Amino acid sequence: MSHHSEHAAEHTPEAIRHRLSSGVSQDYLKDSVYGAIDGAVTTFAVVSSVAGAGLGSGIVIIMGLANLLADGFSMASGNFLGTRAENQAADKAKREEELEIDLHPEGEREEIRQIFARKGFEGETLDKVVEVITADKARWVKIMLQEEHGIGPDRPRALRAAFATFIAFLVIGAIPLVAYFINLLKPGLIANPFPVACVLTAISFAIIGSLKARVVGQNQIKGILETLSVGALASGLAYGIGFLLRPFAEGL
Template sequence: MAVMEREHESQGGAESGTHTHRDINGGWLRPAVFGAMDGLVSNLGLVAGVAGSDASNRVIVISGLAGLVAGAFSMAAGEYTSVASQRELVQAELDVERSELRRHPEDELKELAAVYEARGVDPGLAAEVARQLHKDPEQALETHAREELGVDPQDLPSPTTAAVSSFLSFSVGAVLPVLPYLLGATSLWYAVVLALSGLFACGAMVARVTARQWWFSGLRQLALGAGAAAVTYGLGAAFGVALG
């Protein structure tokens, strides 16, 4: 029995010593989250501002749909350009590193060994590790990229993935403030409640990835959306009175 208990404890310790990490380098998470939040907040603010000016439901719907389409394409174009530019910059630096490895292999070998020495590795061992890694040119390039540039050449973000994620998530977020009016609602409160509920849900879902408390993340997003809606509604009401 004692042996079995020790084996169980040993197995439990081995299991507790293993862990996994979340994917923090994915090219879809940031644009998807940012797109959904931006779609909700910006279109809620737009709808609230137009509704505050005492516009008709038809004008509110047209404004909301126009904001959805314009915002979705703007977000997608911005994300594509941003990620593509970042990727091109990394590729250019990788080309420089690839050229240096081909032209000055010994210098690059010493450079990599020096990196490991700076981290406390014995000089002889550091030189041997660097030599082993330099046997494969692609492995050498990947190692230098990680150590010098802080990037993984095999895991660069995709501009297309970022653009599509941003477009779709913005569209989903932006349609919520308009949806009640499309279904026949005549009061802004329906749009506000639906949009703020969506913001809270998005914040809570993001917390599952970021490991923050779900209620804190949800309330934070809800507060940001409510503040934006209140400000734009007030501006819409002020301009509506001034122009009326």
Template sequence: MSTEIGTDEEPSHWHDDIGEDVGNRLNWLRAGVLGANDGIVSVAGIVMGVAGATSERSPVLVAGIAGLVAGALSMAAGEYVSVSTQLDSERAMLAMEAEELERMPKTELRELAQIYERKGLSHELAQQVASQLTEHDALGAHAEAEFGIDKDNLTNPWSAALASMVSFTVGALLPLLVITLAPHALRIWSTVVAVAAALGVAGFASARLGYSPWGRAVLRNVGGGLVAMGITYAVGAIVGPHV
């Protein structure tokens, strides 16, 4: 993904690669990156905690698989409910706005013109823009100007839920496979290194998707994951012998 900006002679917009379906694309990209990150940290914490309590592989594997399945389903359900609530709100606002346009079109036209006046247009130009947009698509114009909603591109809860579930599963598989397959003497450090690398990649990806500096994002991601693993391992090591 390139964020290079062109010139008038060679125009190139930083957002060209996003495309027109910005809302839905950013929605599932956000869900995907966050899902992968949560999968890595959550399951790494679980397997590290169990590994701190026992040297046997089977409890670690069982706990890791349980955490993976539960986490993936929880992420999918949570994302679906959250985005569905947003979608219900968007549909309700569109329905109310459509009723207002039907019952008081002149008032709504004045309201739309005032919005563009507040954005810097002259009174005459704002009236002209509002009139033309209303003739073209009154509901679409009001939805975008008043609520920032694209009525033809509403959020999709299924894509967000699927992205979260798949990405959580992919992220969770890494620490689970590493700690299960690595030699016993190296399983802890192998997992730490693998998880730190994966979190670094996830932090870099999230920063690039958001067009923000990636250095801080990587440090936050890796640092938070290492702290979580360290604490859970310590808890397992302390509690395990007494259970």
């Protein structure tokens, strides 16, 4: 099917009716992508700093895993609490609008009138719009939330968003440690795990950049280069700090 045909199929009356009736689903891809970016950057930064300090594979694994679990949980918790707070604020705004409609119906009806007058409605058409909206309290509250507070009817689920972030952080964040785990299980198989970790992490950065570009509608090449640049900068800084602090690690 051609691109034009796909768009035409999406805009048939039946397709539009189904899309609107199903509502807006929470896009957990965004949470996964940003969790993955943070996981890859922070874990490889730990790997780079330890490698720069000249420490062994065991230290890399211990510090990498500790960072992976603690930072991943921290990021997921922050996402959970932030999303939950947004939902609670939306619930509060809904209660306030319901109360305002009960206490000051004429004032709230005038707000609806002015909102739609600013959209270009006037005369009998405007009167009819106001009449239809204010005839149903649930519809009235919904419109007020959207127009006055910018709150849509569909809310993201905080626990699912946090879970998506945490899993992506763990999966992608573990990639820089793979070569070190192999070196630990099969000593000598990989002479120097750090270059291998660099290559694996660069590949994961490229994949994440491509996904991020899709999420935000960015050019694929630009998204990949942007994520690679951020990862390289963070890793370079971490490696440099580890190298500068190397004298302090000589006794380890």
